[in-house]
Amino acid sequence: xxxxxxxxxxxxxxxxxxxxxxxxxxxxxxxxxxxxxxxxxxxxxxxxxxxxxxxxxxxxxxxxxxxxxxxxxxxxxxxxxxxxxxxxxxxxxxxxxxxxxxxxxxxxxxxxxxxxxxxxxxxxxxxxxxxxxxxxxxxx
Amino acid sequence: xxxxxxxxxxxxxxxxxxxxxxxxxxxxxxxxxxxxxxxxxxxxxxxxxxxxxxxxxxxxxxxxxxxxxxxxxxxxxxxxxxxxxxxxxxxxxxxxxxxxxxxxxxxxxxxxxxxxxxxxxxxxxxxxxxxxxxxxxxxx
Amino acid sequence: xxxxxxxxxxxxxxxxxxxxxxxxxxxxxxxxxxxxxxxxxxxxxxxxxxxxxxxxxxxxxxxxxxxxxxxxxxxxxxxxxxxxxxxxxxxxxxxxxxxxxxxxxxxxxxxxxxxxxxxxxxxxxxxxxxxxxxxxxxxx
Amino acid sequence: xxxxxxxxxxxxxxxxxxxxxxxxxxxxxxxxxxxxxxxxxxxxxxxxxxxxxxxxxxxxxxxxxxxxxxxxxxxxxxxxxxxxxxxxxxxxxxxxxxxxxxxxxxxxxxxxxxxxxxxxxxxxxxxxxxxxxxxxxxxx
Amino acid sequence: xxxxxxxxxxxxxxxxxxxxxxxxxxxxxxxxxxxxxxxxxxxxxxxxxxxxxxxxxxxxxxxxxxxxxxxxxxxxxxxxxxxxxxxxxxxxxxxxxxxxxxxxxxxxxxxxxxxxxxxxxxxxxxxxxxxxxxxxxxxx
Amino acid sequence: xxxxxxxxxxxxxxxxxxxxxxxxxxxxxxxxxxxxxxxxxxxxxxxxxxxxxxxxxxxxxxxxxxxxxxxxxxxxxxxxxxxxxxxxxxxxxxxxxxxxxxxxxxxxxxxxxxxxxxxxxxxxxxxxxxxxxxxxxxxx
Numbered sequence: 070x071x072x073x074x075x076x077x078x079x080x081x082x083x084x085x086x087x088x089x090x091x092x093x094x095x096x097x098x099x100x101x102x103x104x105x106x107x108x109x110x111x112x113x114x115x116x117x118x119x120x121x122x123x124x125x126x127x128x129x130x131x132x133x134x135x136x137x138x139x140x141x142x143x144x145x146x147x148x149x150x151x152x153x154x155x156x157x158x159x160x161x162x163x164x165x166x167x168x169x170x171x172x173x174x175x176x177x178x179x180x181x182x183x184x185x186x187x188x189x190x191x192x193x194x195x196x197x198x199x200x201x202x203x204x205x206x207x208x209x
Numbered sequence: 210x211x212x213x214x215x216x217x218x219x220x221x222x223x224x225x226x227x228x229x230x231x232x233x234x235x236x237x238x239x240x241x242x243x244x245x246x247x248x249x250x251x252x253x254x255x256x257x258x259x260x261x262x263x264x265x266x267x268x269x270x271x272x273x274x275x276x277x278x279x280x281x282x283x284x285x286x287x288x289x290x291x292x293x294x295x296x297x298x299x300x301x302x303x304x305x306x307x308x309x310x311x312x313x314x315x316x317x318x319x320x321x322x323x324x325x326x327x328x329x330x331x332x333x334x335x336x337x338x339x340x341x342x343x344x345x346x347x348x349x
Numbered sequence: 350x351x352x353x354x355x356x357x358x359x360x361x362x363x364x365x366x367x368x369x370x371x372x373x374x375x376x377x378x379x380x381x382x383x384x385x386x387x388x389x390x391x392x393x394x395x396x397x398x399x400x401x402x403x404x405x406x407x408x409x410x411x412x413x414x415x416x417x418x419x420x421x422x423x424x425x426x427x428x429x430x431x432x433x434x435x436x437x438x439x440x441x442x443x444x445x446x447x448x449x450x451x452x453x454x455x456x457x458x459x460x461x462x463x464x465x466x467x468x469x470x471x472x473x474x475x476x477x478x479x480x481x482x483x484x485x486x487x488x489x
Numbered sequence: 490x491x492x493x494x495x496x497x498x499x500x501x502x503x504x505x506x507x508x509x510x511x512x513x514x515x516x517x518x519x520x521x522x523x524x525x526x527x528x529x530x531x532x533x534x535x536x537x538x539x540x541x542x543x544x545x546x547x548x549x550x551x552x553x554x555x556x557x558x559x560x561x562x563x564x565x566x567x568x569x570x571x572x573x574x575x576x577x578x579x580x581x582x583x584x585x586x587x588x589x590x591x592x593x594x595x596x597x598x599x600x601x602x603x604x605x606x607x608x609x610x611x612x613x614x615x616x617x618x619x620x621x622x623x624x625x626x627x628x629x
Numbered sequence: 630x631x632x633x634x635x636x637x638x639x640x641x642x643x644x645x646x647x648x649x650x651x652x653x654x655x656x657x658x659x660x661x662x663x664x665x666x667x668x669x670x671x672x673x674x675x676x677x678x679x680x681x682x683x684x685x686x687x688x689x690x691x692x693x694x695x696x697x698x699x700x701x702x703x704x705x706x707x708x709x710x711x712x713x714x715x716x717x718x719x720x721x722x723x724x725x726x727x728x729x730x731x732x733x734x735x736x737x738x739x740x741x742x743x744x745x746x747x748x749x750x751x752x753x754x755x756x757x758x759x760x761x762x763x764x765x766x767x768x769x
Numbered sequence: 770x771x772x773x774x775x776x777x778x779x780x781x782x783x784x785x786x787x788x789x790x791x792x793x794x795x796x797x798x799x800x801x802x803x804x805x806x807x808x809x810x811x812x813x814x815x816x817x818x819x820x821x822x823x824x825x826x827x828x829x830x831x832x833x834x835x836x837x838x839x840x841x842x843x844x845x846x847x848x849x850x851x852x853x854x855x856x857x858x859x860x861x862x863x864x865x866x867x868x869x870x871x872x873x874x875x876x877x878x879x880x881x882x883x884x885x886x887x888x889x890x891x892x893x894x895x896x897x898x899x900x901x902x903x904x905x906x907x908x909x
Contacts, residue, residue, distance in 0.1 A: 107247005387807005527667005
């Protein structure tokens with residue numbers, strides 16, 4: 070069983086602001102992150118699978134790239150994330166970005182035989198979040 | 210003659226939009242960069258000087274850091290650059306950021322004995338701009 | 350379930366020398382590492398948790414940073430690690446640094462609702478050690 | 490239980506071409522990768538073990554390095570991978586490189602008390618494959 | 630006067646072999662580099678110019694990218710460099726790659742108002758070559 | 770005219786302490802850097818020359834590497850820099866390291882036909898010093 074990872078980047082703006090909290094609560098929770106600011110986001114998508122003996126890979130990294138570009142990178146790059154349909158209803162934290170990106174890419178990846186096992190979203194090289202599927206019964 | 214460089218980072222949003230052009234001109238010149246987006250900006254400041262034999266350095270890197278943090282990094286970090294006083298009247302391209310940052314830091318650096326020779330501003334690890342002082346008569 | 354990672358760095362000196370071995374044993378085990386030398390240590394701390402729907406994150410990365418800075422980075426940075434109270438009684442290998450750092454940060458992180466799942470200590474970009482909590486029954 | 494990782498690099502050429510497919514199949518599966526091209530391959534080897542209280546490490550990173558250099562890096566560096574004995578019978582995808590490298594290094598590492606838990610092979614900084622041993626019953 | 634730099638990468642194979650030397654001479658000069666091997670080449674192109682007040686940049690990084698992609702990156706990526714028309718008659722050292730790439734891109738860049746001042750070609754992150762235009766009379 | 774750069778690393782300890790100042794002066798100038806601490810030093814050596822048409826390079830990067838390893842990297846790696854003969858009489862700042870390394874490598878490089886044009890010494894990825902030869906009359 071192999072894991073394949075592909076790394077992407079997109080340059081976007083966002084702000085952290087929650088309708089579930091008042092002004093004081095937002096300031097207290099988010100500090101400077103309540104301002105509209107931006108990042109070169111790092112996105113790493115990891116899938117697992119069994120190698121096809123004919124080709125020697127279990128998924129073509131080009132297929133993985135095409136799916137993630139079309140559904141995530143192109144809609145997010147050079148945009149204000151808070152305005153995007155895919156992030157409506159949630160604060161644009163790394164945790165929520167990872168969850169929504171998982172929802173968006175899991176099915177098209179699965180349709181091409183790739184089992185999504187991890188989505189990593191990083192705002193900088195100093196901090197990042199990973200959303201990870203629990204190991205399957207077969208131990209992966 | 211030595212050159213000392215210190216690297217900084219700030220996470221900001223901006224958009225490229227020029228009042229000198231109409232809507233078509235802006236779209237044509239800037240494309241997606243006309244949207245509000247963001248970067249983890251890379252800023253590298255290089256100064257030259259002669260080593261003080263007593264201390265073994267010609268400027269304390271802490272002095273350089275303090276000046277640049279106070280005048281550039283703190284005002285820019287987690288902000289929308291187009292709204293900042295220091296970038297009024299110019300489009301927030303890398304070229305213009307470098308020029309304005311130069312204007313802001315040259316004098317305080319000089320007051321501490323550091324001759325500013327280069328300001329590098331990068332939006333990503335793939336592209337950046339350097340503003341550089343012509344070599345002095347002494348060949349630096 | 351999300352994993353949040355924060356990366357730190359500290360510039361310290363150390364030497365590998367064990368009182369459990371004689372001079373020959375130390376030379377044989379550690380070679381050049383028996384000399385006092387140094388590194389820009391890389392430290393990555395990973396915690397897990399459940400996202401708070403109000404804020405959109407399960408812990409504020411600022412809280413995590415503050416705890417690790419106060420208990421590890423500030424005491425270690427620009428110091429000789431072998432002299433520090435937190436590393437008494439052990440050889441300052443990456444393995445032992447990871448274990449002691451785990452002991453120091455686990456409780457304060459837990460008190461803020463963060464479950465420590467991995468400590469990574471690297472001496473260079475070419476080699477590092479990770480201390481990892483076994484996956485919990487819920488599969489994390 | 491600790492994990493130790495050591496990173497290596499080798500500069501090699503390869504091409505993706507499968508005898509299990511005809512010309513059209515190869516072109517369709519591999520595209521430009523069917524041409525002889527090359528990479529600075531990234532190889533990361535991770536082993537697990539219990540720390541020896543006398544030395545403070547569970548394996549000397551020098552032992553790990555020597556084994557991987559002798560069996561993998563030296564035979565592969567500055568070579569055409571498709572011609573090497575260790576990759577005969579397989580297409581030189583990252584997946585197959587990882588599998589063969591695992592077979593080559595597992596026993597010598599084990600003979601020195603290191604349990605191999607992961608082999609990472611990356612063609613670029615943007616995509617890589619990991620072959621990972623399922624967690625042991627003790628939860629590692 | 631500003632300098633703009635754009636970074637590119639291409640994954641290619643090559644070998645160092647000179648018709649000006651016999652077999653012994655080649656082995657002596659190139660060692661392992663005489664074998665067909667490969668790299669993820671790093672290419673950095675730097676141009677200079679004066680900022681257009683209307684747009685705030687002196688050349689659009691997209692124009693620079695398009696020119697270099699079309700004339701260098703696309704023809705070189707996933708190819709055996711020794712077979713390419715643009716490198717006929719020279720040994721594919723970093724020095725010669727830089728010279729030929731300079732010849733290929735200087736005119737189209739100039740036609741778009743960009744003065745080429747440096748081409749950097751690196752085989753790895755540990756060694757690289759720069760071909761640089763002497764500073765102009767105006768001191769750049 | 771080409772510039773060739775080779776990057777090296779060494780892991781060493783040092784402290785900043787000047788006999789030209791009293792205790793207060795040292796504390797004031799160096800702060801925490803007066804403690805014995807350490808770094809993974811970055812060293813980049815740049816030489817210039819004219820390409821030999823027979824070989825296609827003007828100096829073999831292997832020659833450059835061998836000289837710098839023998840005279841600088843091996844004596845410094847895993848050592849306490851303040852104790853080394855090559856740094857006696859100076860405070861071990863980046864500025865002074867660069868000057869002494871220049872003195873040590875310039876002649877052996879010159880004897881192999883390489884003109885030393887820059888020595889870069891960095892304590893971290895965030896700050897570094899460059900010692901640079903003034904451009905020659907031929908404009909390099």
